Amino acid sequence: MVDISQTYSASRRLDGAAGARPKRRISASRIMTYGILCVICFYYILPLWVMMMTSLKGMPEVRMGNIFAPPVEITFEPWVKAWSQACTGLNCDGLSRGFWNSVKITIPSVLISIVVASVNGYALVNWKFKGSEIFFGILLFGAFIPYQVMIYPIVIILREIGLMGDVWGLVLVHTIFGMPILTLLFRNYFASLPEELFKAARVDGAGFWGIFFQVLVPMSLPIFTVAMILQVTGIWNDFLFGVIYTKPEAYPMTVQLNNIVNSVQGVKEYNVNMAATLITGLVPLTIYLLSGKLFVRGIAAGAVKG
Amino acid sequence: MLDQTHTALDGISVSIRDLELSFGAVKVLQDLNLDIAKGEFLVLLGASGCGKSTLLNCIAGLLEPTGGQIFIEGKNVTWAEPSERGIGMVFQSYALYPQMSVKGNLSFGLKNARVPKAEIERRVARAAELLHLQPLLDRKPAALSGGQRQRVAIGRALVRDVDVFLFDEPLSNLDAKLRAELRIELKRLHQSLDNTMIYVTHDQVEAMTLADRIAIMRGGVIQQLAQPLEIYNRPANLYVAGFIGSPPMNFIPGTIAGSEFVGAVRMPLSGYDWERGPHTSGNVVFGIRPEHVKIGDAARHCACQTTVTIEVVEPMGADTLLWTRVGDDEFRIRLDGQTTIHEGQTLPIGFDIDCASLFDAQTENRI
Amino acid sequence: MSVIDPVAPRAAGRPKKLIANPMAKIAALPMIMTALVIFIGCSVWTVVHSFTKSKLLPSSQFVGFDQYERLWSTRRWLASVENIAIYGLVALVFSLVVGFVIAVLLDQKVRAEGAFRTIILFPYSLSFIVTGLVWQWILNPDFGIQYIVRGWGFENFTFDPLHNPDTVLAALLMAGLWQGTGLVAVILLAALRGVDEDIWKASRVDGVPAWKTYIWVVIPILRPAFVTATVLIATGIVKLYDLVVALTNGGPGIASEMPAKYVYDAMFGKQNLGQGFAASTMMLLSVLLILIPWAIFEFRGKKRG
Ligand SMILES: Nc1ncnc2c1ncn2[C@@H]1O[C@H](COP(=O)(O)OP(=O)(O)O)[C@@H](O)[C@H]1O
Ligand SMILES: [Mg+2]
Numbered sequence: 002m003v004d005i006s007q008t009y010s011a012s013r014r015l016d017g018a019a020g021a022r023p024k025r026r027i028s029a030s031r032i033m034t035y036g037i038l039c040v041i042c043f044y045y046i047l048p049l050w051v052m053m054m055t056s057l058k059g060m061p062e063v064r065m066g067n068i069f070a071p072p073v074e075i076t077f078e079p080w081v082k083a084w085s086q087a088c089t090g091l092n093c094d095g096l097s098r099g100f101w102n103s104v105k106i107t108i109p110s111v112l113i114s115i116v117v118a119s120v121n122g123y124a125l126v127n128w129k130f131k132g133s134e135i136f137f138g139i140l141l142f143g144a145f146i147p148y149q150v151m152i153y154p155i156v157i158i159l160r161e162i163g164l165m166g167d168v169w170g171l172v173l174v175h176t177i178f179g180m181p182i183l184t185l186l187f188r189n190y191f192a193s194l195p196e197e198l199f200k201a202a203r204v205d206g207a208g209f210w211g212i213f214f215q216v217l218v219p220m221s222l223p224i225f226t227v228a229m230i231l232q233v234t235g236i237w238n239d240f241l242f243g244v245i246y247t248k249p250e251a252y253p254m255t256v257q258l259n260n261i262v263n264s265v266q267g268v269k270e271y272n273v274n275m276a277a278t279l280i281t282g283l284v285p286l287t288i289y290l291l292s293g294k295l296f297v298r299g300i301a302a303g304a305v306k307g
Numbered sequence: 308m309l310d311q312t313h314t315a316l317d318g319i320s321v322s323i324r325d326l327e328l329s330f331g332a333v334k335v336l337q338d339l340n341l342d343i344a345k346g347e348f349l350v351l352l353g354a355s356g357c358g359k360s361t362l363l364n365c366i367a368g369l370l371e372p373t374g375g376q377i378f379i380e381g382k383n384v385t386w387a388e389p390s391e392r393g394i395g396m397v398f399q400s401y402a403l404y405p406q407m408s409v410k411g412n413l414s415f416g417l418k419n420a421r422v423p424k425a426e427i428e429r430r431v432a433r434a435a436e437l438l439h440l441q442p443l444l445d446r447k448p449a450a451l452s453g454g455q456r457q458r459v460a461i462g463r464a465l466v467r468d469v470d471v472f473l474f475d476e477p478l479s480n481l482d483a484k485l486r487a488e489l490r491i492e493l494k495r496l497h498q499s500l501d502n503t504m505i506y507v508t509h510d511q512v513e514a515m516t517l518a519d520r521i522a523i524m525r526g527g528v529i530q531q532l533a534q535p536l537e538i539y540n541r542p543a544n545l546y547v548a549g550f551i552g553s554p555p556m557n558f559i560p561g562t563i564a565g566s567e568f569v570g571a572v573r574m575p576l577s578g579y580d581w582e583r584g585p586h587t588s589g590n591v592v593f594g595i596r597p598e599h600v601k602i603g604d605a606a607r608h609c610a611c612q613t614t615v616t617i618e619v620v621e622p623m624g625a626d627t628l629l630w631t632r633v634g635d636d637e638f639r640i641r642l643d644g645q646t647t648i649h650e651g652q653t654l655p656i657g658f659d660i661d662c663a664s665l666f667d668a669q670t671e672n673r674i
Numbered sequence: 675m676s677v678i679d680p681v682a683p684r685a686a687g688r689p690k691k692l693i694a695n696p697m698a699k700i701a702a703l704p705m706i707m708t709a710l711v712i713f714i715g716c717s718v719w720t721v722v723h724s725f726t727k728s729k730l731l732p733s734s735q736f737v738g739f740d741q742y743e744r745l746w747s748t749r750r751w752l753a754s755v756e757n758i759a760i761y762g763l764v765a766l767v768f769s770l771v772v773g774f775v776i777a778v779l780l781d782q783k784v785r786a787e788g789a790f791r792t793i794i795l796f797p798y799s800l801s802f803i804v805t806g807l808v809w810q811w812i813l814n815p816d817f818g819i820q821y822i823v824r825g826w827g828f829e830n831f832t833f834d835p836l837h838n839p840d841t842v843l844a845a846l847l848m849a850g851l852w853q854g855t856g857l858v859a860v861i862l863l864a865a866l867r868g869v870d871e872d873i874w875k876a877s878r879v880d881g882v883p884a885w886k887t888y889i890w891v892v893i894p895i896l897r898p899a900f901v902t903a904t905v906l907i908a909t910g911i912v913k914l915y916d917l918v919v920a921l922t923n924g925g926p927g928i929a930s931e932m933p934a935k936y937v938y939d940a941m942f943g944k945q946n947l948g949q950g951f952a953a954s955t956m957m958l959l960s961v962l963l964i965l966i967p968w969a970i971f972e973f974r975g976k977k978r979g
Contacts, residue, residue, distance in 0.1 A: 128698030143713030149937040149954040154716035197402035205416030206390030209697035219406040238801035289799035
């Protein structure tokens with residue numbers, strides 16, 4: 002487990018200035034460095050570019066030509082269609098349904114999983130009890146168990162407690178599978194705070210919740226942000242749990258997107274498909290671009306999720 | 308939870324009985340007994356890792372002892388919550404709440420104890436005045452210097468109006484100059500208040516200057532509990548003798564033969580202040596502090612004399628340190644400031660019995 | 675103060691509390707439940723039921739290793755295992771090598787390093803579904819790369835991995851690596867930043883070329899980061915599912931089937947739970963095979979450190 006926390010702290014090091022390197026070479030090798038980097042970036046940007054260009058063309062123009070070429074005539078119709086008219090099987094009310102479903106799934110999942118994991122991490126650091134570390138060890142180990150091993154018994158559990166197919170069932174699943182990494186994140190963060198702060202608060206008469214809410218939470222906003230980013234993108238991008246634990250009306254955006262694009266009926270409208278794909282990617286992409294370094298910290302910690 | 312048993316603890320502020328604490332199989336504190344008088348300034352002194360903080364945390368209620376009892380102001384507080392014990396605590400790392408202002412830091416404990424607002428104001432104002440914090444009340448800890456932060460931390464203990472203050476190396480994070488300043492401030496504070504203070508440090512200068520009594524700890528056991536000068540003059544064992552004083556005491560191993568110490572030097576023992584009656588035989592260690600060694604003419608009148616060759620001279624301004632050997636053992640001499648002695652020089656040295664110490668070689672205890 | 679006992683303060687026994695710090699235990703309850711019920715309970719349940727003849731519903735009739743025998747004689751499963759092995763090996767090697775090269779390049783005090791980093795990492799923020807669908811479009815033979823290259827005059831150029839069983843894994847790799855290599859690069863870059871700068875001065879004094887220093891000095895130092903990256907990639911590969919569903923849906927034929935997809939289809943498509951349980955147990959086993967050597971490596975490392 003050490004490695005993951007190492008990654009986490011290592012990713013914080015990215016913030017530092019670049020290390021001093023021999024910098025005599027301004028010449029050929031320097032040009033090559035930039036050359037290779039630019040080629041790599043080209044490869045990385047290309048799909049984004051193609052997605053964007055296709056989604057702004059009309060179908061006739063898509064059929065005619067080059068997927069890399071910018072549109073001759075820009076049209077936003079594919080976007081509108083993807084959002085409000087695209088069909089999945091029975092209903093044709095577009096991705097908006099999936100979008101709102103994802104919102105309804107993501108918000109409670111993120112909030113509940115963060116509350117549960119942060120309190121848990123705090124208890125693990127400051128209120129250790131017999132066996133707490135063992136349970137935490139099992140929890141971390143669980144992060145590596147393939148979901149496939151657990152999905153069916155969870156179906157049974159959700160059915161028993163009456164949450165199968167319900168948004169709250171999915172919220173529960175996201176809370177459970179987000180717990181290892183979030184708990185690790187919070188535990189490591191709280192453990193990095195000086196222990197004496199906790200002691201001082203106890204001498205000052207603050208109790209379990211008093212110390213948590215009045216002392217620790219106010220000084221832990223960065224880690225809460227990291228957790229939030231991690232969870233929003235992770236849950237938004239989830240496909241497997243969404244398709245298993247919700248009913249078609251409640252499918253999250255990713256599932257609906259896949260159904261729209263990979264449906265075999267009807268004529269393929271590639272421009273609408275690309276618009277839909279882009280719209281689905283927009284939420285995590287926006288978070289990524291806005292959050293910058295915090296995102297790196299989050300995924301370096303969250304990469305355990307696989 | 309507070310056991311209101313009034314006992315033979317009159318005049319005693321903190322009483323520790325048979326205290327024992329283990330982390331798993333490791334015994335950090337054992338059979339620890341300590342009575343601290345009301346208003347006393349007690350310093351717990353010892354090398355890093357000897358269990359000083361652990362003891363202090365037990366008194367504060369931050370660690371639960373595995374055995375024994377703790378009484379504060381006559382109440383058995385062994386299992387009481389820290390906030391119920393009537394203690395205030397100051398930490399090495401200040402441990403200020405970073406998102407609260409100085410005022411917020413000072414009043415946090417009072418708010419938790421549901422002290423009325425007006426009373427909080429009054430006590431914060433008083434602490435701020437005592438510690439010269441008035442202009443800083445609205446600042447966040449990040450905007451304070453190290454010394455100011457530690458004064459806030461002290462203030463946080465002060466406002467709680469408690470009987471006992473606990474300090475865990477409060478000055479260790481400060482630079483030398485500030486440390487000296489705050490040391491004086493602490494001493495003044497103690498003189499103006501009537502609180503009991505228990506102060507943990509590994510710095511013997513702090514211990515000697517602040518303490519009414521010093522408890523020297525090693526491996527979770529108190530080696531000696533006495534007034535500072537007593538510890539300096541009559542160390543209870545070899546460890547204390549070597550720990551207190553800088554540079555440490557010189558030791559010369561040897562034996563007692565009748566009324567004489569025989570080792571690399573010979574020393575008549577008449578006039579030695581025996582701990583428990585004179586010894587006439589046995590293996591012992593003879594100890595003499597570097598500052599009690601005389602050289603040159605002064606040495607000629609000493610009961611014990613020898614000649615040494617100086618190996619290293621360390622001038623330190625106020626005094627000078629000479630390094631040499633007596634027998635096979637390293638031997639240090641401390642002289643006043645200016646001296647013309649140089650390396651390689653051969654000198655007569657001497658010392659008297661009235662400032663010497665004798666320890667049993669086996670038990671290491673003073674005899 | 676009235677003196678009751680003039681001899682010694684009274685020793686009191688430890689007060690009995692029902693539960694010591696109850697709040698901490700309440701706070702840890704979700705963790706305890708998750709660890710016991712989900713991670714241990716559900717895994718054990720699945721492993722146990724992989725030895726039953728569960729079909730449409732879980733059954734408790736044990737049939738020994740029947741499900742495993744059937745599993746290992748099913749063409750689709752064998753293809754899945756072969757696919758994941760090939761995909762996994764190539765993805766692992768490629769992402770470590772390319773990730774390291776990118777990290778080294780970015781560590782040359784390049785201008786706009788932040789921009790480069792942003793670009794190589796952004797795919798990681800996307801859903802595998804999004805990634806799969808974009809690449810499906812780019813690789814579409816009638817509009818994508820093949821069409822364009824033919825348009826440049828290479829009439830016979832064929833590049834249609836999505837419809838060719840022999841090369842479909844290449845399509846998966848193109849998409850998978852596009853999404854994941856950036857993360858490896860960033861992890862290794864962070865580790866590079868932790869390398870002592872004096873190494874560069876020393877190697878310059880000794881006249882050792884930079885590439886040799888990287889291979890013989892820096893890579894061994896980065897070993898923990900490589901191990902971390904390897905474990906992350908490997909456990910990710912075992913779970914590979916969404917990308918396949920979006921990009922190829924296992925096709926053409928069964929040429930890009932994967933174990934995770936086999937499990938899902940057996941459980942929720944073909945109502946053949948027993949096969950799903952057996953296949954997922956095999957997945958668990960393979961993760962343990964990755965994890966246990968890593969844990970031993972870690973443990974030994976800690977002991978030495
Ligand atoms: N939480 C703990 N778990 C195990 N051992 C500890 C713990 N806290 C302290 N120790 C050990 O107890 C001994 C005393 O520690 P401490 O009281 O902090 O020493 P110091 O005198 O430097 O303040 C040390 O050897 C330390 O390693
Ligand atoms: Mg300490």
